[in-house]
Amino acid sequence: MSDMMKNIATRDGFGDEIVALGKENKNILVVDCDIGKSCKSTKFIHELPDQHINVGIAEQNGAGVAAGLATCGKIPFVVTYAAFGSMRMCEMIRQEICYTNLNVKIACSHGGVTPANDGASHQAIEDMGILRTIPKMSVIMPADYNSARKLVRAAAETYGPMYLRFTRDAIPQIYDESVEFTIGKAHLVQDGKDVAIIANGDTVRLAIEAAKELAAKGVSAKVLDMHTIKPLDVEAVADCVNNIGKIITVEDHNILNGLGSAVCEVVAEMGKGKVKRIGIQDQFGESAPYERLLAKNGVTVENIVKTALEL
């Protein structure tokens, strides 16, 4: 049992669950690209060395090797930072993993601006958008430790190419171990009738805090954890449009082509409803504390509340 009061990163959820999965199924492999320590595959390396491959600082090759392994029935999780697992590996993912529809999981830590002090080179604000454009690919970002564990397990048990995005920083836990998650199905955190806040990843906790503040002001906010942006839970978005009509999206990703864009696509095609997107404002980051980088882009509880009141 994890201590629900303890802050813990989603990357740790991956690191713990992949060991459990690897012990159950010897075909589950980790393909590291030299940053296993940061991405939390260290336990896997120690406990399951025969199921671990390290290709070194060679991400493109890592994607290709994983594809080859998958043709032989293996379920490789390629582990690196989100910036490299999406962009350095992009064409290999398209050609050898998605076009081939192979059972490869790209499992990346340091999504969004969490690699804060490392600066813009390591911050991944484009990754989910790029990967959701590729046919066959699923794109997933869990909101806390336990949901990360559940979604890693679901990814291992569901055939197909997937991109899983974790983050670096220890964050508060939202869900206890009994909560179940299904890839492609939004998780209702709390219901509400005046505004819907759709968030993913670390920003779900911001949405929950904003909803509390809104409640104190007499505004009832629904909070959806949209952990999967592809395949998007269109029904859940349509439900927000039909029953509430006002939606705010929150993400640690460029407002272009991430969760906000995916939600807008549904809303635009429905021809009704209003959406405001909160996220990285199409600009590169810099070396700075994580919370400061989010604040500079308006990804704050305060701004979610303000936007909700103005909508």
Add this chain to the structure above:
Amino acid sequence: MKDVSIKELKNIATDLRMKVVDMVWKAQSGHPGGSLSAAEFVTACYFKYMNVDPKNPNWADRDRFVLSKGHVCPIQYAALGTLGYFPIETLDTLRKEGSPLQGHPSMVKCPGIDISTGSLGQGLACAVGMALAGKMDKKDYMVYCAVGDGEAQEGEIWEAANTAHKYGLDNLVVFVDWNNLQIDGTCDEVMPNGDLGKKFEAFGWENIVVEDGNDMEQMCAAMDKALASKNGKPKCLYCKTVKGKGVSYMENSCAWHGIAPNDAEREQAINELKAQIIA
């Protein structure tokens, strides 16, 4: 390994060359030059050395063939069709809408294709993954991979070469199709490769030079040597070949990298190839 004579293999290679010419002619599109230079190692693999079952293309213990230089797929399709992976008439549908024979090989559309390729530089890493899976599962299948000399300009080839060495993949054999031609000119003009065999050797591979990669006897001798050598090293067969081999006007011509013959050119090519059949 199948019991087949050098003479038979030579005739099969010539037959596959004729099929390549006809496929590309019918499609009026495709890559004849590199297909013809690759005919000997493709023939040797599929008709002598590889342990495969055309009726069970996904058999887990089969030997694998990765055509990293995927644009020369007509020669592989000709081999697969001849072996019965699909009806031979399918060869007529190359590059046509709805055909399993895509312009570049697709494993989801065509039986016998072990991995999709076409974007250069990527196949070797996949072959390394297959060979690694074989080692992990203690299976004795071999993985063959064809890399173009121009293709070796892609950096991922060398990342994969490192990995193959690290994991001691002596179940992996790479053919470097050393025809010294790429789209914009000779490799020496576009981007000099130097000695690719020595480069693989420097990456910890065993380098086996095939002085004439279009000579079936030399090719089979090199294959025998590669397969006998279980020394923990992946093998590079550095094959000196002639792009367009077997069709006089295509030989050593950049222009025939990716164009189709017209009717008269096709007829001349077929006649020249027919004359190469050994009675």
